[in-house]
Amino acid sequence: MAYRLTYTDFYAALKEGRLLGLKCRACGGYTVPPRATCQHCGEAELEPAEMSGRGEIRSYTVIHVPPEGFEGPYVVALVELEEGPWLMGNVEGLDLRQPVPDLVGRQVRVGHRVVPPARYTAGEGVAVTFGLV
Ligand SMILES: [Zn+2]
Incomplete structure (x- = not known):
């Protein structure tokens, strides 16, 4: 399973004043901090998204x-x-x-x-x- 947003990237963005999360292609929900699957529906089709x-x-x-x-x-x-x-x-x-x-x-x-x-x-x-x- 591929991690679409690593903690390294999450923290690097945070240091630049940006909050990155993951948007689910199946349910449209957001997941943050980064996880491998959607925190709402469990789907793994996630895209990094600026919050x-x-x-x-x-x-x-x-x-x-x-x-x-x-x-x-x-x-x-x-x-x-x-x-x-x-x-x-x-x-x-x-x-x-x-x-x-x-x-x-x-x-x-x-x-x-x-x-x-x-x-x-x-x-x-x-x-x-x-x-x-
Ligand atoms: Zn979902």
Whole structure:
């Protein structure tokens, strides 16, 4: 089975400010992050597609005790993208010394953050982030 969009390409695009997903030829649904088959119908006929990068926070949590190599507190959110799929990432631009306001329903735009190499990673990485609109 051929991967139509690799994580390498997905993260390279993210670093350029573009969100790439996969559009299904069978059902028209979008899949992101990349997978070998459509997350809606299981079909493997997928085409890379540029996505809007816009969405709405559907759920989130504040991490106060981070894993080794990370600094807390930070906010992890599940965002429903305009095209349908849900994507997880950190919400940036919040003053976390203050109580976090209710973020459910807030509009966001996808961004990225370069993550330096850590003890258990294979070098530098790229993470999905969200900025409040
Ligand atoms: Zn499909």
